[in-house]
Amino acid sequence: MKALYIASTGMSAQERNVEVISNNIANMRTTGYKRQRAEFEDLLYQQITRAGAQSSAQGTNIPAGLEIGSGVRTVATPRVMSQGSVNMTDGELDVAVRGEGFFMVQLPDGRTAYTRDGSFQRSADGMLVNSNGYTINPGISIPGDANSVSISQDGIVSANIGTDSQPTQIGQLQLARFVNKAGLESLGDNMFIDTPASGPAQVGVPNTDGTGNLLQGYLEMSNVNSVTEIADLIAAQRAYEMNARVISGADQMMQSTSQLR
Incomplete structure (x- = not known):
């Protein structure tokens, strides 16, 4: 079941996100430190039905395709070079x-x-x-x-x-x-x-x-804002939990299917 692997990429990306946030918080009092942020991008898609493909002998085209993504990855951790206090x-x-x-x-x-x-x-x-x-x-x-x-x-x-x-x-x-x-x-x-x-x-x-x-x-001083970092940390934790629930849900679906067999 692809959902297991897709959700695992989400958990891995959010784990990296938490690492970046924790490094920012650890350097809140570091002179001249510039905070980092994690940036993400979606992975390759499996094209099951391509948008615009011919759908009938009369030449009509499919208005929207069917594609399944492969998840997410961390693509960069750029520094925010704004002025610190x-x-x-x-x-x-x-x-x-x-x-x-x-x-x-x-x-x-x-x-x-x-x-x-x-x-x-x-x-x-x-x-x-x-x-x-x-x-x-x-x-x-x-x-x-x-x-x-x-x-x-x-x-x-x-x-x-x-x-x-x-x-x-x-x-x-x-x-x-x-x-x-x-x-x-x-x-x-x-x-x-x-x-x-x-x-x-x-x-x-x-x-x-x-x-x-x-x-x-x-x-x-560092340009890290403690309130912003805590808010980002909570959002990352919730995203991690949701991906973990997807894995749990996919596991239950696979278990139900195996019992039927």
């Missing part, structure tokens, strides 16, 4: 992006990763790094005797060196934006890499070309 931290090297831009991170293997997590720190040699110790690209070196580091909305990094009363520019943060942000590949650790689907990074200075501006002393 911006919370004050008062951290001197904490920076939030208001706009579409991503910070660039130099990975140990030479690749460039992209992140919305602006919780930066100073390494032992004075370089501006992320929480994993990876250098922010372009590299910015903060002198050991620098104090009162400031980061402007357009990414200019300045500091008072030694006893200087006037700040000195020590670097310039840049941001990258993409034609299709949902096409970025997740690496974990709050980082992404570009793919053919995302297109190449378009690098620019903050406050230009739609990259967005920067806020020092703030961090962008």
Whole structure:
């Protein structure tokens, strides 16, 4: 009975849906996290009677065909790249992006990763790094005797060196934006890499070309909405239960048929 297999694809799809939702909920407090959503598509159809087929010798056509579907599958889990809320931290090297831009991170293997997590720190040699110790690209070196580091909305990094009363520019943060942000590949650790689907990074200075501006002393929080996720979770659970009932109903029908035989 095909209903058993069709319903099983529904249960599998909703199981994947619950996994996506649970990951969103788990990352509700992850800095710069972008929620995912599961997207589905129906599977191949068995054409028993094709629409428009000739139904009589007089040349009349069937107005609607007879076709049976094979179920459903999860086709994608795109990220929703909407702006998350911006919370004050008062951290001197904490920076939030208001706009579409991503910070660039130099990975140990030479690749460039992209992140919305602006919780930066100073390494032992004075370089501006992320929480994993990876250098922010372009590299910015903060002198050991620098104090009162400031980061402007357009990414200019300045500091008072030694006893200087006037700040000195020590670097310039840049941001990258993409034609299709949902096409970025997740690496974990709050980082992404570009793919053919995302297109190449378009690098620019903050406050230009739609990259967005920067806020020092703030961090962008996750864009996960707890109420939406709980509602989606309940809907996924009910869909799973309904598919399970279809399997139970098909089993009872098969049992009745076997008893008749």
